[in-house]
Amino acid sequence: MASFTSTLLFLATVLVGITPAVSQPDDPSGLTCNDWGESIEGSVSIVEGELGWLSCPLFSHPSVYNYTSTQSSGQNLFWYRVPEGQDLEQPIASSSRLARDRERLWLLPAAANDTGQYICMLRNRSSCTKIAMRLKVLRPDEVVRGNDCEPPVTVAASPVIIPLQGGKLVDCPDLQDAAAVGLLKSRATVTWMHIIPNSSIYHIMSQPRCRPPESWTNDREVKGVRLQVHVMMVTYQGLYICTVRYQRGGTMLSYSRSINVTAVNPPSMHKEPTILVPTREKVFTVKQDTEVQLLCKALFPYLDSSQWAMWWMVDGKTLDKVHDHHRFSKTTRKVKDDFGDRTEESVLVIQDFQAEDLKREFNCSVKNERGFETRRVQLVEEVSLPSVELGCGLGVTLVLMLLLFVVYHVFWLELLLLYRSWFGTDERHTDDKEYDVYISYARNSEEEQFVLSTLRSVLENELGYSVCIFDRDSLPGGTITDETLSFVARSRRLLVVVSPGYASHGSQALLELKAGIDGMALGGHLRVILIQYKPVRRQGWVRELRRARVALALVRWQGDKSKELTSRFWKRLRVELPVRRVSGGEEGGKDVALMRLHSQNSTNSQTGLISDTVKHPHKVFNSAG
Structure with missing residues (x-):
């Protein structure tokens, strides 16, 4: 005993x-x-x-x-x-x-x-x-409640699951135990209340959270002391409060219980587990000597029984039976719960991934009472890029591009002249013009000195152009208008020297300008180039120049800065002038490219040549020596 x-x-x-x-x-x-x-x-x-x-x-x-x-x-x-x-x-x-x-x-x-x-x-x-x-x-x-209309309840809510579109009878918890007691001889009465969840659309629409049976639809009702759900809907989810009352010796005794009603997908839906990741086309990229994580995600439909399983296998063995199982571990967590259908995620972690692991077979398997599915993970090794070499190459490329940009920005005129000297076409072989340049200027002492002593001298003696100046090349006794038009028509370029006195002292110059603009507009074989000898205000430009200014090239003379042959003025002017190639018969049988870049080392000698050719008392070029 x-x-x-x-x-x-x-x-x-x-x-x-x-x-x-x-x-x-x-x-x-x-x-x-x-x-x-x-x-x-x-x-x-x-x-x-x-x-x-x-x-x-x-x-x-x-x-x-x-x-x-x-x-x-x-x-x-x-x-x-x-x-x-x-x-x-x-x-x-x-x-x-x-x-x-x-x-x-x-x-x-x-x-x-x-x-x-x-x-x-x-x-x-x-x-x-x-x-x-x-x-x-x-x-x-002292009892925590979600709403003022909700009665205090100290007992944890009882879970009740109802399939969508299905029905169920719901009892108030502990009612049967209380009814079997001989101390409570009167018959119990039960009142019900539905508490709308915070996420419900009814709560969002600011409708009352506590809804008595009087506000319910015909899909659910109170039958005696029980709650009858005929057709379960999503909006019927939430907390239900049942209050039980007894009459004992003139005293009303009561207690309240709560029931958490949850909707799940109906039994008629697909109930076999499904592997969502990896798909049959999914390929995991792995790298040797690193930690590799393989993801498996599966959907487990709702069943009355919660028995389900999700596991990994390596070469047909569970992780604990692999000889190097210390390198393998897994973590599983619930990702989503949608009306009882739960999505689970399992991650297989492989430490220090090796080349022989690529030959292994990694399978993710899932199972519940209705079915089983397994899926093999496809692996491919990541091709490592030579990061150091790629970075160096990219850096060098960027530096070269920056240098080329700087060189072009600073030396674009020199590059353009070099290109023209190599690949440019000599216009003397393509037209029947007699002069390369016709110079138009206002007849006053200062501009005349600039034209004769500087422009003409350099263009003819240094650059090899044939220059036409009306006062020098016209024959006595001729008609000024006819000869002017003839000279302009027989020239390839018209250089217009613009200064403040161009409009007031340049009747002959205005005739030359009009002839050049007309020839440029009609024939297209003559180009007009503006040389701004001195700054001119906008209102000082003649009407013809104001209209054609946007289509004409403008080269500015900047005094002492423009005297040397290597200055920006002469380079800019040479870009606008025809390409000059002198044949061997004219220059001793050798092809000489006169449109070449003049380096700074030859500046002194070139300046000396210009000074020797200028016979006017007022010298334009100063000796560099």
């Missing part, structure tokens, strides 16, 4: 989940009582003024302790209480508010001073076993 009792006590330790204390004499008669301490299942909370009860944890597992069998064996159940802040156990006597019924102690209703530790004890003449539990009686304002 003692052995059998010890076995029962051991099973109680394992199954009930309580922490046993050292046995000690608690009964005045000296009987030793086995104290199992306080139940680890947690304390019981009841709202003040509500109906509540305490169930003795010794009867949580009927295979260990059964109330009927303990009564037949002569064991009686006693209740004791240790008030809050005290240490002395006090026996609980039955009263109109505290009553015992089988293995439960009822509070009809609960009061604030009921808070404390409660002890239930099974005892007969030869044995004694007891266990404690904690009771908390909370004021209504």
Whole structure:
């Protein structure tokens, strides 16, 4: 008998989940009582003024302790209480508010001073076993509620799952247990309330969150004390509060419970698991001597049973059976839950990936009660780019581009002249013009000196152009207008020297300008080039120049800066003038390219040549030496 009792006590330790204390004499008669301490299942909370009860944890597992069998064996159940802040156990006597019924102690209703530790004890003449539990009686304002219209509930919500488009009868929790008690002789009445979730469209539309049955549709209704859902919809999800009421001796006793209703996909939908990643076309790029992560994502449709599995296999073996299993590990997490259909993600981590791992077979497998699927992961090795060489090459390319940009920006005139000297076409072979350049200027002493001593001298003596100047090349006795038009028509370029006195002292010059512009507009074989000898205001330009200014090239003379042959003025002017190639018969049988770039080293000698050719008393070029 003692052995059998010890076995029962051991099973109680394992199954009930309580922490046993050292046995000690608690009964005045000296009987030793086995104290199992306080139940680890947690304390019981009841709202003040509500109906509540305490169930003795010794009867949580009927295979260990059964109330009927303990009564037949002569064991009686006693209740004791240790008030809050005290240490002395006090026996609980039955009263109109505290009553015992089988293995439960009822509070009809609960009061604030009921808070404390409660002890239930099974005892007969030869044995004694007891266990404690904690009771908390909370004021209504101490209970956390989501809305003011929601009644206080201290018990965790009971989950209820209903398939979409399906139906179900929902009972209020603990209603059957309370109805079976002989203490509550009146029939229970139950009221229901639907609490709209925060994410619901009804809440977004600022409709009331607490919705009584009067506002429901015909798809759900209250039948007696039960909730009947005929056709489950998404909007019917949320928290349902049921309040149970009893009439006892002129006093209304009540308690509230909550039910969390969740919609799931109907059973008619596809229920086999599906691997979403990797797809059959998916290829993972891997690199040697690095950590590689292989992703597997699968969809598990909702089933009444939550049994499902997701695992990795390497060469047909699970990870723990691979010889180098220390390099492999996996993590699994839930990514999404859509009406019960859960998406799970598993990542296989391979440390220090090697070349021989490319030959291995990595498979991700999923399974539930309805089916099985496996998918092989395709791997390809990443081709490493020569980053150092690529970076150096890119850097060199950028530097070269920058240098070319700078060179072109600074030396574009020189480059253009060089190109013309190599690939330009000598216009003397393509037309029947007699002169290369016709110079038009206002007849006053200053401009005449500039034209004769500088322009003409350099163009003829240094650059080899044939120059026509009316005052020098016209025959006496001729008609000025006819000869002017003839000279302009027989020239390839018309150089117009523009200065402030061009309009007032240049009647002959205006005739030459008009002839050049007309020839340029009609024939296209004559080009007009403007040389600004001195700055001219906008209103100082003659009408013909103002109209044609946008289409004409303008070269500015800048005084001393433009005297040397290597200055920007002469380079810019040579770009506008015809390409000059002198044949061998004219220059001793050798082809001489006179349109060449003059380097700075030859500046002194060229300047000396210009100075020797100028016979006018006022020299334009100063000797560089």
